[in-house]
Amino acid sequence: xxxxxxxxxxxxxxxxxxxxxxxxxxxxxxxxxxxxxxxxxxxxxxxxxxxxxxxxxxxxxxxxxxxxxxxxxxxxxxxxxxxxxxxxxxxxxxxxxxxxxxxxxxxxxxxxxxxxxxxxxxxxxxxxxxxxxxxxxxxxxxxxxxxxxxxxxxxxxxxxxxxxxxxxxxxxxxxxxxxxxxxxxxxxxxxxxxxxxxxxxxxxxxxxxxxxxxxxxxxxxxxxxxxxxxxxxxxxxxxxxxxxxxxxxxxxxxxxxxxxxxxxxxxxxxxxxxxxxxxxxxxxxxxxxxxxxxxxxxxxxxxxxxxxxxxxxxxxxxxxxxxxxxxxxxxxxxxxxxxxxxxxxxxxxxxxxxxxxxxxxxxxxxxxxxxxxxxxxxxxxxxxxxxxxxxxxxxxxxxxxxxxxxxxxxxxxxxxxxxxxxxxxxxxxxxxxxxxxxxxxxxxxxxxxxxxxxxxxxxxxxxxxxxxxxxxxxxxxxxxxxxxxxxxxxxxxxxxxxxxxxxxxxxxxxxxxxxxxxxxxxxxxxxxxxxxxxxxxxxxxxxxxxxxxxxxxxxxxxxxxxxxxxxxxxxxxxxxxxxxxxxxxxxxxxxxxxxxxxxxxxxxxxxxxxxxxxxxxxxxxxxxxxxxxxxxxxxxxxxxxxxxxxxxxxxxxxxxxxxxxxxxxxxxxxxxxxxxxxxxxxxxxxxxxxxxxxxxxxxxxxxxxxxx
Amino acid sequence: xxxxxxxxxxxxxxxxxxxxxxxxxxxxxxxxxxxxxxxxxxxxxxxxxxxxxxxxxxxxxxxxxxxxxxxxxxxxxxxxxxxxxxxxxxxxxxxxxxxxxxxxxxx
Numbered sequence: 146x147x148x149x150x151x152x153x154x155x156x157x158x159x160x161x162x163x164x165x166x167x168x169x170x171x172x173x174x175x176x177x178x179x180x181x182x183x184x185x186x187x188x189x190x191x192x193x194x195x196x197x198x199x200x201x202x203x204x205x206x207x208x209x210x211x212x213x214x215x216x217x218x219x220x221x222x223x224x225x226x227x228x229x230x231x232x233x234x235x236x237x238x239x240x241x242x243x244x245x246x247x248x249x250x251x252x253x254x255x256x257x258x259x260x261x262x263x264x265x266x267x268x269x270x271x272x273x274x275x276x277x278x279x280x281x282x283x284x285x286x287x288x289x290x291x292x293x294x295x296x297x298x299x300x301x302x303x304x305x306x307x308x309x310x311x312x313x314x315x316x317x318x319x320x321x322x323x324x325x326x327x328x329x330x331x332x333x334x335x336x337x338x339x340x341x342x343x344x345x346x347x348x349x350x351x352x353x354x355x356x357x358x359x360x361x362x363x364x365x366x367x368x369x370x371x372x373x374x375x376x377x378x379x380x381x382x383x384x385x386x387x388x389x390x391x392x393x394x395x396x397x398x399x400x401x402x403x404x405x406x407x408x409x410x411x412x413x414x415x416x417x418x419x420x421x422x423x424x425x426x427x428x429x430x431x432x433x434x435x436x437x438x439x440x441x442x443x444x445x446x447x448x449x450x451x452x453x454x455x456x457x458x459x460x461x462x463x464x465x466x467x468x469x470x471x472x473x474x475x476x477x478x479x480x481x482x483x484x485x486x487x488x489x490x491x492x493x494x495x496x497x498x499x500x501x502x503x504x505x506x507x508x509x510x511x512x513x514x515x516x517x518x519x520x521x522x523x524x525x526x527x528x529x530x531x532x533x534x535x536x537x538x539x540x541x542x543x544x545x546x547x548x549x550x551x552x553x554x555x556x557x558x559x560x561x562x563x564x565x566x567x568x569x570x571x572x573x574x575x576x577x578x579x580x581x582x583x584x585x586x587x588x589x590x591x592x593x594x595x596x597x598x599x600x601x602x603x604x605x606x607x608x609x610x611x612x613x614x615x616x617x618x619x620x621x622x623x624x625x626x627x628x629x630x631x632x633x634x635x636x637x638x639x640x641x642x643x644x645x646x647x648x649x650x651x652x653x654x655x656x657x658x659x660x661x662x663x664x665x666x667x668x669x670x671x672x673x674x675x676x677x678x679x680x681x682x683x684x685x686x687x688x689x690x691x692x693x694x695x696x697x698x699x700x701x702x703x704x705x706x707x708x709x710x711x712x713x714x715x716x717x718x719x720x721x722x723x724x725x726x727x728x729x730x731x732x733x734x735x736x737x738x739x740x741x742x743x744x745x746x747x748x749x750x751x752x753x754x755x756x757x758x759x760x761x762x763x764x765x766x767x768x769x770x771x772x773x774x775x776x777x778x779x780x781x782x783x784x785x786x787x788x789x790x791x792x793x794x795x796x797x798x799x800x801x802x803x804x805x806x807x808x809x810x811x812x813x814x815x816x817x818x819x820x821x822x823x824x825x826x827x828x829x830x831x832x833x834x835x836x837x838x839x840x841x842x843x844x845x846x847x848x849x850x851x852x853x
Numbered sequence: 854x855x856x857x858x859x860x861x862x863x864x865x866x867x868x869x870x871x872x873x874x875x876x877x878x879x880x881x882x883x884x885x886x887x888x889x890x891x892x893x894x895x896x897x898x899x900x901x902x903x904x905x906x907x908x909x910x911x912x913x914x915x916x917x918x919x920x921x922x923x924x925x926x927x928x929x930x931x932x933x934x935x936x937x938x939x940x941x942x943x944x945x946x947x948x949x950x951x952x953x954x955x956x957x958x959x960x
Contacts, residue, residue, distance in 0.1 A: 306907075311907070312907050312944075320943075329944065336915060336919060337912070337916050342881070343878055345907045345908065345911070346911055347907055349944075351945075
């Protein structure tokens, strides 16, 4: 087995396992749902069958036992209970380990199998089951059920062999359903020179005599159903006769091929070339269903799959190249303007339009719905609720909200921490909830929605909430704030995110928010996001993460100070106002500006970056929204909006928090991309370090940075 | 190697060993084309083979047709493992070279 086939199987199997986990959790909620039972059974059957096909014999053997248990459920001989679900979820963890080849048969596997045996009253050890699968015994059918004949037509599509599937193993499995007569058609096999050695040109027309239902027959092909031509029809007498007559004969003449169905007559070589999917759609008898249906809709040209799987690294490379193109396009635009040649300007504008469209398309390719990230927390909530003896109902809203894949990849850990904290400390035990007059089952709501160029992700519970006074006292005790500090409720809650605040054991007793919140904050800030906490004692807590849609390209505002260029993210910029010498005098030298009656503190970037060029008479203040309120950033000139392709500064600059990257401008010079949030934090911190800070700085107010 | 080609004045022998599956299909195709190009009798030696998949079967089938067209003698040598013959027949495949096998000594 080559690595590429093995990897293809592992990738597919991971998806099936994830779906299986969700189906099991859903079944836990609705144990009588027959469709869900069928979904679970089919997923297990696929993992078993394809596992055996790809040499994962232990995995196949182990899953075989689990599949048997759900066959019992399917046949009404076993009930879905919490114990069966938990056992199945534990088994799924073992399957995951076997899939990644990090675990094999062992004590835990045998324990699960023993429990399954106890529940079902039958079963085998993993090794025995693996041997049984390898030996392909006849599948037990429902005892006493009448048998019937089915005409099964199976023509592998061009890509079937490349997925690692083996038609012969599928036929073997079909045989297990009882009696199978078949005829292989060699009509589509091309001359040796033209033959693609890694493709199966052979097709099979079969008559299957079985007591099994159509579903059980199509289950055999579940792993390849979208890459083969498959029809399963109740047999007419003439079809049976034709197969029987020809079975076992060696007919080389393609013209002598029997035609079981009108479609079969088209199986001559030249007609076999088009993808099987096209004929599939024409046949009412196709047993095509399940998870891949959405992948190949009627619009799928030539039967090719509408979706293709692309390695993430290749996608990143593509986006990088688009980024380079955006940079070159900016240079071209600038050059065209300098040349003042209308023809060149027209071309430059056309390229700008196309580049912009390409940039948007490439960004869209990177966008992924949050669904899979959200859905996988169902298992976490289920397991935690069981371990903590709490009853928790997880609801999900806005799972189709899309985010850049890089952001999504890094979102799982902070979300997991937040959910853990909520379940562990926020949500009360059922008896405690009863005393508080609440429903025994707590609610945990995971939501996502767009908000401008950001996505808001909410984690809300209806638990005990946060005791603001207790948090404040704890913060004073830990010297995070001065005893006389004037803090708003939001500022008090944000203290929970401070490093060191939550490490003490007592925090759980005090505030209901525990370990890991500083980790959450760091992770979210690394994504250029922010966290907001709202809570009402006794009513619950909502943590909202505000995250940028993408990390690759941002809309920025290009500014200049002397000869240095900077980019400020447009999303956080509110407005631009002038700062005259008179304004500065009126503020008595303090770094604050009066904007329509509101006092806004500002940071003079010229001073901050120690740029020693002459200051213009009139400067510009870019007002931005930050965690600590509105802040201004004083620059010489605002040059305008700028499609900013973010380039990492490399490891040497990894501790420079105030800069989130760099970008190359049209004239070839480099502009630093500033992080307004971090700039304000750094300014406040610098101020505190010089000893000129006072406790008001914790609120990030104007005078804290004003005297810098 | 799973597929080897031996050429002599008497003809070509394609020797198959181990699993003749998709992993060696490209190599088998190359070897069969080369053997047929020689215009000498081609014999297939299965003795060391433990299994043949559909890709192997269809290549041998196509090679046999090609040999027929070119008037090249194409045969298998005696000693095909029973397991292979049974597995192929079980799948209803029109296995090539079901004609009388040549004794191994003629190779």
